[in-house]
Amino acid sequence: MNPRYILYMHLVINDILLLTIFTLIQVLTFIVFTLNVSLCIVLLILGILFSLNNPLTLAAMAVECYIAICFPLHHTQICTVRKIYLVIILIWTLNAIFVLPDLLVILANEPVDFFHSRVACLRQNVFKTPYLTVKRDVSNTVLLVLVWLTLFYTYFRILFTAKAAAADAKKARNTILLHGVQLLLCMLTYVYNLAVEGLTHFFPKDVQDIRFTVSIFIQVLPRLISPIVYGIRDKMFRNYLKKNLFCTRFRTHAEKCQEKTNTETVVHLAMSIVDSN
Known part of the structure; x- marks a missing residue:
């Protein structure tokens, strides 16, 4: 199996899981409005974990593309299926390290009754410790900086070193640019609270509708569009699509x-x- 498709499948499956968690939270919120804190914590941690997986997966895909263009003779030795699986395990491990401290802080600081209470399932209602807000902002900043540096490095290395294979290099550069667009779509998550608060200021009676609408445009649509666009650009995927669909x-x-x-x-x-x- 091509390692590139393993990473792509991981990206798609991760988006499916993220959208499943998001949809479940939205449906439960609309039906019962408040959720048990323990259930909400589980859903939020899973959602945060899946959300953090996206940027690192995009970075891994960019590195694989860079190796394929700049080191074609060593690509099969470097990007083996086993190593790709190890990269995926590393992605999940790093993100777990980012997320688990939030759970430990809540378990240490909140009373037992808090976990049996009911709240609107929002991150700020559960992870209320100011330290966690600072830690979240720092973690997200470090993560995004590392991913952007990876994308820029791989793009310019392909731009300046892969002159012998002009067609492949051009396609690879476009792929890296697409990863950048996908990352920008993922970063829309960080303007969610700002968008909700701004619209709520003008329409205070429609808080639920505002949250649902903003969530559709910021959380759902980007994760539906980006894998489809990436897949259609791939020649093999496009051929199968034409063969089996059109x-x-x-x-x-x-x-x-x-x-x-x-x-x-x-x-x-x-x-x-x-x-x-």
Whole structure:
């Protein structure tokens, strides 16, 4: 299996899980408005974990693309399936290190009754310690800086070192740029609170509708669009899409015509045998 597709599948599956958690929180919030704190903590931690996976996966995909263009002879030795799985495990481990301290701080500071109470399932209602807000901002900043540095480094290295394979280099540069666009879409998450607070100021009676609408545009649509765009750009994926989606009707018609032709041939052959006898 191509390591590139393993990372792409990881990105898509991660987005599916993230959207599942997001949809579950939204539906439960609309139905019962408040959730048990323990359940809310589990959902929020999973959502945060899946959200943090995206930037690091994009960085890993950029590095794999850089190795494929700048070190083509060593690509198969460096980017093996086993190493890609190790990279995915490393991504989950690093993000768990970012997330688990939040849970430990809550367990240490909040009374037991808090975990049996009910709140609106929002991050600021559960992770209320000021230290956690500072830690979240610092962690997100460090993570995004590292990812952006990786994207810039791989892009310019491909730009200046892969002159021998101009077509492949151009495609690789476009792929890195696409990773940058995907990262920008992921970063829309950080303007969620600002957008909700700004719209709530003008429409204070429609808080629930505002949160739902903003969530659709900031959380859902970017994660639906980016994997589809990336997949359609891939030649193999595009060929399978054309073969199995767009050409189904024409292929079915051709198969029917072929079956009809075969049937007519058999009938004519049988009639010829009968006439000869």
